[in-house]
Amino acid sequence: MRQVFLILLTLGLFSCNQQTANNKDLQNRIDSLEVKLANTYRPGFGDFMGTVQTHHAKLWFAGQHENWKLADFEVHELMEAIEAIEEYHPNRKETQLIGMIYPAIDSVDIAIDQKDLEKFKESYTNLTNTCNKCHHATEMEYVEMKIPNLSPYSNQNFDAAK
Ligand code: HEC
Structure with missing residues (x-):
């Protein structure tokens, strides 16, 4: 009876350890994904x-x-x-x-x-x-937009497929 109890206890502790190891592994993966995400290129x-x-x-x-x-x-x-x-x-x-x-x-x-x-x-x-x-x-008054008078895109036909 005592032996059975000890075996069960050992098995129980083993699976607990396994669980902690899995959690650690998951946490590490989350941490490295967070670093990757923070360093992803994002246009300004x-x-x-x-x-x-x-x-x-x-x-x-x-x-x-x-x-x-x-x-x-x-x-x-x-x-x-x-x-x-x-x-x-x-x-x-x-x-x-x-x-x-x-x-x-x-x-x-x-x-x-x-x-x-x-x-x-x-x-x-x-x-x-x-x-x-x-x-x-937004204090960007030095960027003044206006109606364009000449297309900077001479490689595009604006008359196409109307
Ligand atoms: C939030 C209000 C806001 C509106 C609306 C807005 N802008 Fe801007 N614009 C900004 C700000 C702020 C910057 C500076 C961005 C930075 O800090 O890099 C900027 C920068 C720019 C620049 C400079 C980018 C460069 O590389 O030279 C251009 C060109 C520009 N805007 C065009 C436009 C045009 C065209 C429109 C309208 C269709 C427009 N913006 C509407 C706030 C605005």
């Missing part, structure tokens, strides 16, 4: 703004050529870059102000849906002013 606020700038420019030329499919694509790419700032930089204080751009983007989107060139120009001007409003509010 300014990198996303560079992407916003690209789509802001292309949006204008698409609209000027009344290439509404392309304009629709560009306005949504612009929106995605803005949303990425909210997702990847939620703790930057500037991010609190980014919401001001959404109504401006929406009215460009409506002009595109209506294929209305005049409305497009008006809403694009308002969009550009809103970029600058936020740059002023």
Whole structure:
């Protein structure tokens, strides 16, 4: 009887040890994943703004050529870059102000849906002013956006497949 008890006790302790070893192993794996996650490359606020700038420019030329499919694509790419700032930089204080751009983007989107060139120009001007409003509010007034007069993308035909 005593022997049986001792055997059971030994088995019990063994499985407890096993459990602790498993927990340690899991903790180590979590720790190393956390380090990996913290060191993962993540584009900066300014990198996303560079992407916003690209789509802001292309949006204008698409609209000027009344290439509404392309304009629709560009306005949504612009929106995605803005949303990425909210997702990847939620703790930057500037991010609190980014919401001001959404109504401006929406009215460009409506002009595109209506294929209305005049409305497009008006809403694009308002969009550009809103970029600058936020740059002023975030002490970035030296980054002044304007309506582009020449496409920097000479390798893209803005008249394509309308
Ligand atoms: C939150 C308000 C906010 C809005 C809205 C905003 N920006 Fe910015 N923008 C910033 C901030 C802050 C920076 C500086 C980023 C940094 O710290 O790297 C910046 C930087 C930039 C830069 C400089 C990036 C570079 O590498 O030269 C460009 C270009 C730019 N923004 C374009 C735009 C355009 C175009 C729009 C409108 C479609 C816009 N921004 C809307 C806040 C804003």
